[in-house]
Amino acid sequence: xxxxxxxxxxxxxxxxxxxxxxxxxxxxxxxxxxxxxxxxxxxxxxxxxx
Numbered sequence: 001x002x003x004x005x006x007x008x009x010x011x012x013x014x015x016x017x018x019x020x021x022x023x024x025x026x027x028x029x030x031x032x033x034x035x036x037x038x039x040x041x042x043x044x045x046x047x048x049x050x
Contacts (some may be wrong), residue, residue, distance in 0.1 A: 012041050018040070021028045031038040 015031075017031050017033060019030055019032060021030075022045065027043045027045050029043075030039055031041045
């Protein structure tokens with residue numbers, strides 16, 4: 001599914017391949033590689049991530 005909005009890139013972590021996207025009540029954090037996408041975590045937005 002393609003979205004018009006651009007996901008946030010986690011440059012603060014020094015890692016341009018890690019992205020974050022909010023979808024409904026969920027925060028998806030994933031890594032974009034040349035040949036695949038790794039889903040790192042899916043967290044409900046009400047939870048705090050340290």
